[in-house]
Amino acid sequence: MSMRTNKLQEWHNKRIKPEEINKYLSASGKDFIDDDLIIRTLENNKNPDKKRIHDILSKSMTIETLTLDETAALLNVSDKDILEEMREAALKVKLKVYDNRIVTFAPLYLGNECINNCLYCGFKKDNESANRRVLSMEEIRREVEILAGQIGHKRLIVVYGEHPKTGIDYMVDSLKNIYDVKVKTRKGFGQIRRVNVNAAPMQVEELRKLRDAGIGTYQVFQETYHHETYRKLHPKGTIKGNYAWRLYAMHRAFEAGIDDVGIGSLFGLYDWRFEVMGLVAHSRELETRFGIGPHTISFPRMEPADNAPYAVKSPYLVNDDNFKRLMVAIRLSIPHTGMIITARESAQMRRNAFTFGCTQTDASSCIGIGGYAEGMQKQKGNRQQFILGDTRSLDETIREYAELGYITSFCTAGYRCGRTGECIMNLLKTGQEGVFCKLNAILTFREWLDDFASPETKKAGERVIEKELNEVKNKLPEFYSRLMEQYEKTKSGERDLYF
């Protein structure tokens, strides 16, 4: 064994801290996902009658998380008319909690070195054709200058492989460098104000450092909640091969004081109904134990990936109809949560997704490492994880959404004024967070239109702003004059004003 392999192995051996898993397990050593119970619950709730579904939809409207039995009943509906009623209810729930806002962000891949071997991922260790790269701090700054200074993003999700080269110190440095970039724009300046992190499960001590670095949401996807499938797809002896280390990643985050977490499942690895049940069980566990559910849920569909044949030959790939059904089921089962649909999906599916309950999306995305600075056209080949379905620019996407009546929000105020964790859960559940979000969406959209929009997009966006301002005047008159004050200041070039 060479020195380098030795060192890597040493790092590997110290990653998992059994004491940071065991304390959460039941007396008999079990975790909170009971596969047999999930399968039985799905079986026991077959053929739900219309009245039962109506009762469940009424419960969703109260913004209360459903039980596994209730979710199973929804997942067993096949009648077209009832499915349509469920979709309409999902949209109502979304409008109640999130109104007509779409929160927008960009992904930024910082490194694709990885010591794991997930059978479906192009970054896996055994993919010898992957062009491995970890961005230097200078390269990160160049990427951010484009994202914040030319495209106009305010929120990022940064993505790391699991490797000592992108360990906690690198993560902390990268967050600091991202937040430090400030670029002059047409009327003001561009800056990333919120960095969410998608990274491997971490130790409590490391998570504390991430909290102190000003992380937004901490995301870890369980990939599949089904134990046996998990074992097959994540080889034994790898860090990711430890199901429980991953399952309790969010418990450790709460312990470290990160109260804003995102969960997810990679759809296509196992039966989609089972995975939705897993997400609901996870959400309920976090709500029961910490009083706070997931701020976001991601439900990516597996995409073809370089040298990862499982990504195309899995028997569980999810077709469009079932994908729509699972989005509706998630919205109704976990009504408070933000739902993220990414540019992996086609433009048409993303439009649909907003009517099924989705609230967040990315645009102008580039998932090749270093791809923003090097030009998006070069993002092909083996430096990216998979192929995107929607490669339109942020300007085009925003124009389309504005024409459909949505306001794109770049608001990042929540976590900066302490509206996170339990506080935001309560505000979301009672619809009050919507008030702050509405006001901040208007201000941040105005900033973006003045700093980055093309003339046509500006026109479409201003029509939406006018409608929003009128709504505030009529429905929230107590906020109107302060909003207008901030709005005028924003128009004249002041930046980052928020409620």
Ligand code: SAM
């Ligand atoms: N290495 C970290 C981890 O695995 O948690 C974070 C980075 S990993 C690239 C982020 C996510 O990409 C994974 O959680 C997985 O759900 C997703 N992913 C992996 N392979 C994929 C594929 N073929 N299609 C779509 N998403 C994939």
Ligand code: SF4
């Ligand atoms: Fe590595 Fe994450 Fe890809 Fe697995 S999914 S190979 S852990 S980057």
